[in-house]
Amino acid sequence: MRASRLSDERGVALAVAIFALVVIGALIAGTFFAGRLEQQTGRNTLFVAQAAEAAEAGLSDAISSGSGATYAAMALGGSVNLADLTLSSHLTANRSVSRLTSSVYLIRALGNRTDAGGNVLATRSAGSLVRMAMADLQIKAGLTALGDVVVTGNSTVSGNDQIPADWATGVSCPALDTVAGIRYNGSLSAGGSSDITGDPPKFADPTLNSSNIFGNSSFEQLKALRTLTLTGNVSGLAAAVTGTPPRCDTSVQSNWGAPTDPASPCFNYFPIIYRYGNLSISGTGVGQGILLVEGDLNAQGRIDFYGPVIVTGTVDIRGTGSSATKFYGGVLAQDVQLDDSRLSGNATVNYSSCAIQRALQGSATIQPLSERAWVQLY
Numbered sequence: 001m002r003a004s005r006l007s008d009e010r011g012v013a014l015a016v017a018i019f020a021l022v023v024i025g026a027l028i029a030g031t032f033f034a035g036r037l038e039q040q041t042g043r044n045t046l047f048v049a050q051a052a053e054a055a056e057a058g059l060s061d062a063i064s065s066g067s068g069a070t071y072a073a074m075a076l077g078g079s080v081n082l083a084d085l086t087l088s089s090h091l092t093a094n095r096s097v098s099r100l101t102s103s104v105y106l107i108r109a110l111g112n113r114t115d116a117g118g119n120v121l122a123t124r125s126a127g128s129l130v131r132m133a134m135a136d137l138q139i140k141a142g143l144t145a146l147g148d149v150v151v152t153g154n155s156t157v158s159g160n161d162q163i164p165a166d167w168a169t170g171v172s173c174p175a176l177d178t179v180a181g182i183r184y185n186g187s188l189s190a191g192g193s194s195d196i197t198g199d200p201p202k203f204a205d206p207t208l209n210s211s212n213i214f215g216n217s218s219f220e221q222l223k224a225l226r227t228l229t230l231t232g233n234v235s236g237l238a239a240a241v242t243g244t245p246p247r248c249d250t251s252v253q254s255n256w257g258a259p260t261d262p263a264s265p266c267f268n269y270f271p272i273i274y275r276y277g278n279l280s281i282s283g284t285g286v287g288q289g290i291l292l293v294e295g296d297l298n299a300q301g302r303i304d305f306y307g308p309v310i311v312t313g314t315v316d317i318r319g320t321g322s323s324a325t326k327f328y329g330g331v332l333a334q335d336v337q338l339d340d341s342r343l344s345g346n347a348t349v350n351y352s353s354c355a356i357q358r359a360l361q362g363s364a365t366i367q368p369l370s371e372r373a374w375v376q377l378y
Contacts, residue, residue, distance in 0.1 A: 044121075044122065047113045047121045047122035048113075048122045048124060050090075050091060050111075050113045050122070051091075051111040051112060051113040051122040051123050051124040052111060052124040052126070052376075053091075053111065054085075054087055054091045054092065054093045054109075054111030054112065054113070054124075055093055055109040055110060055111030055124045055125060055126040056109075056111070056126060057085065057087055057093060057109075057111075058085045058093025058094070058095050058109030058110075058111060058126075059095075059107055059109045059126055059127075059128050061085050061093075061095075062082055062085075062095050062097070062107050062109065062366075063107065063128065063130060063366050063367075063368060064366075066097075066130075066365075066366035067268045067362065068132055068134065068270070068361050068362050068363060068364030068365070068366070069268045069270065069358065069361050069362040070097075070268065071097065071099070071105060071132050071361075071364070071366065072132065072361035072362075072364065073172065073361075074097070074099040074105075075099065076099055076101070076102070077098075077099065077100075078098070078099055079096055079097065079098040079099075080096065080097050081094075081095070081096045082095040082096060082097060083095075085109075090113060090114050090115065090116075091111070091112070091113060091114075092111075092112050092114075093109050093110065093111050093112070094109070094110045094112070095107065095108065095109045095110075096108050100129075103131050103132050103134075104129060104130070104131050104369070105129070105130050105131070105132070105366075106127055106128070106129055106130075107127060107128045107129075107130055108125065108126075108127045108377065109125065109126055109127070110123060110124075110125045111123065111124045111125070111126075124376070125376070125377040126376050126377060127376075127377050128368055128373050129368070129369045129372070129373045130366050130367060130368050130369065130373070131366075131367055131369060132364045132365075132366060133225065133364060133365045133366075133367050134360055134361065134363075134364040135217060135222055135225055135272070135290060135360055135363065135364075136215060136216045136217045136221075137214055137215060137217055137222065137290075137308060137356075137360060138214065138215025138216070139179075139308055139329070139330035139332065139351070139356055140179050140180065140183060141159055141179050141180040141181065141182060141183035141198070141203065141330065141351065142157050142158050142159045142179070142180070142181050142182065142198060142330060142331070142349050142350060142351040143157050143181070143182045143183070143184075143330070143331045143332075143341065143343075143349050144182075144183045144184070144208070144213060144330065144331070144332045144333070145182070145183075145184045145185075145186065145315075145332075145333045145341045146184075146185055146186065146208060146209070146210065146213065146333060147184075147186045147333065147341065148184075148186040148187045148188070148189070148341070149182055149184050149186065149187070149188045149189070149341045150189045150190075150191075150341070150342045150343070150344075151182075151188075151189070151190045151191070151194040151196060151342075151343045151344075152190075152191045152192045152194055152342070152343070152344045153192045153193065153194065153319070153343075153344040153345045153346070153347070154192065154193050154194070154319070154345065154346050155192075155194045155195075155317075155319075155343040155344055155345065155346070155347045155348065156194070156195045156196075156197075156347075156348045156349070156350070157181050157182055157194075157195075157196045157197075157198075157343065157348075157349045158181060158195075158196075158197045158198060158348075158349070158350045158351060159178055159179040159180045159181040159182075159197065159198020159199060159201070159351045160178050160197055160198060160199075160350075160351065161176040161177050161178050161179070161351055161352065161353050161354075162176070162328075162350055162351075162352055162354075163176075163352065163354045164259075164306060164328050164350075164352060164354070164355060166259070166260040167259070167260070167354065171354065171358065173353070173354035173357065173358075174353050174354065174357055176353065177353055178198060178199045178351075179198060179199065179351055180198045180199065180200055180201070180202070180203040181196045181197050181198030181200070181201040181202060181203075181351075182196060182198070182201070182202050182203065183203045183205050183208065184202075184203075184204060184205065184208070185204065185205055185206055185207075185208040185209070188202055188204070194343070198351070213332060214310070214332065219292070219294070219310065219312060222272075222290070222292055222310065223274050223292050223294070225272050225363070225365065226272045226273070226274035226292065227250075227271050227272045227273075227363065227365070228250070228253070228256075228271040228272065228273045228274070228289075229274050229275075229276075230253055230273060230274065230275040230279065231253065232253075233279060233280040233281070233282075234253065234254055234279070234280070234281050234282075234283075235254075235282050235283045236254060236282075236283035236284055236285045237254055237255075237256050237281075237283075237284075237285025237286060237287045237303065238254060238255065238285050239255055239257065239258035239261070239264050239265075239266035239269075240252035240254075240255040240266070241264070241265050241266065246265050247265050248264075248265040248266035248269045250269060250271065254285070255269070255271075256271060256273060256285075256286075256287025256288060256289055256305070257269040257270055257271065257287055257288040257289060258286070259286055259287070259288040259304075259306045260286055260304075268362060269288075269289075269362075270288055270289040270290075270307070270358065270359050270361075270362030270363040271289040271290075271363065272289060272290045272292065272363045273287075273289055273290065273291045273292065274292045274293075274294070275292070275293050275294065275295065276294045276295070277294065277295045278293075278295040278296040278297075278298070278313070279293045279295065279296070279297050279298070280298045280299075281297075281298070281299040281300075281301075281303055282299075282300055282301045282303075283301050283302070283303070284301055284302040284303065285302075285303060285304075286303075286304045286305070286306070287303075287304075287305050287306070288305065288306040288307050288355075288358070288359060288362070289307050289359055289362070289363050290307050290308050290310070290359050290360070290363050291305065291307070291308070291309045291310065292310050293309075293310070293311045293312065293313070294312050294313075295311075295312065295313045296311070296313040296314040296315075296316070297309070297311045297313070297314070297315050297316065297317075298316045298318075299316070299317045299318070299325050299327075299347075300317070300318040300319070300325060300345075301325060302324065302325065303325050303326070304325075304326045304327075304328070305326070305327050305328070305329075306328045306329060306352070306355040306358070306359065307328075307329045307355055307356065307358070307359030307363075308329050308330050308331075308332065308356055308359060308360075309327055309329065309330070309331045309332070310332045310333075311331070311332070311333045312333075313333070314333075314341070314342075315331060315333050315341040315342070315343075316341075316342045317331075317342070317343050317344075317347040317349070318342075318343075318344050318345045318347055319344075319345030319346030319347050319348075324345075324346035324347070324348055325345075325346070325347050325348070326347075326348040326349075326350065327348070327349045327350070328350050328352040328355040329350075329351070329352050329355040329356050329359060330349075330351055330352075330356060331349050
């Protein structure tokens with residue numbers, strides 16, 4: 001009888017095949033795992049990048065659309081939550097502003113990337129140090145002129161500080177401080193039933209000149225801050241609102257804010273309005289901000305304006321019939337070529353520190369600091 005050989009290899013092929021399948025399966029599983037891990041890492045990197053971009057967008061929007069009135073009303077060391085910015089159904093930015101000093105603020109933005117169920121997939125937070133750039137303007141009379149002043153008809157010029165009657169609610173004002181009615185260095189002629197009041201009503205100031213009429217600012221410095229440049233004359237003023245939720249449409253040239261409507265999105269819109277050349281304002285309506293005219297100003301009809309009016313040429317303000325053109329704040333005429341300032345009909349110029357303060361603060365622009373303004377918080 002022949003004995004069996006220990007080297008008989010029958011059945012080894014099956015074991016080798018099974019082992020090979022196990023190895024190949026392990027390799028495939030490892031490849032799939034590495035691929036899935038890499039894919040998930042890539043998706044997470046994408047989500048993080050999207051969250052970071054949302055935070056950046058939140059900062060940029062907060063800076064470009066920041067309201068000087070909102071910033072100025074904040075207490076030192078206080079914080080205010082801004083409206084969330086929605087970029088898409090899965091990308092949002094939560095923003096807040098903290099006041100660090102009298103003019104420096106920290107804006108924080110938290111970018112969120114969520115899934116279809118609203119679960120947060122990634123967040124990134126960024127911050128920016130900004131300052132409030134405000135016009136440095138000093139007004140010491142209801143009407144200030146370097147040339148001759150003519151006041152006729154039923155016109156009124158008052159240096160008696162007052163809060164406009166239409167601002168009964170929603171407005172914070174400084175303590176009242178009466179100033180001169182008219183401050184001038186030329187001649188003054190008052191006739192008809194005109195009324196000039198103040199402390200004193202009329203102040204002839206021989207020291208008044210083109211270098212000190214605005215206090216610490218020049219006309220060039222003021223117009224560099226302009227936010228609305230007019231391309232022509234204006235017939236009627238009205239707030240313009242667009243979008244859902246409604247937002248103030250600052251692209252409309254006849255939209256100079258809504259000073260008498262606290263419910264309007266344009267209530268805190270204070271443009272610095274600039275016109276190169278002569279400007280005529282007619283019709284009806286209300287506006288606010290700072291009006292800069294590098295030329296002559298002719299205003300007539302039923303126009304109410306809240307804030308400083310600065311003109312380098314002739315000022316001619318006229319009421320028509322029973323309608324009154326009213327300026328709350330102060331009117332300044334600067335250029336040495338000034339012919340005269342004429343107020344006739346029912347024209348009214350009332351000094352108002354409240355209107356001036358709101359215009360200066362509301363028109364302030366928010367600007368990043370020139371160095372080291374941005375930081376990624378986490």
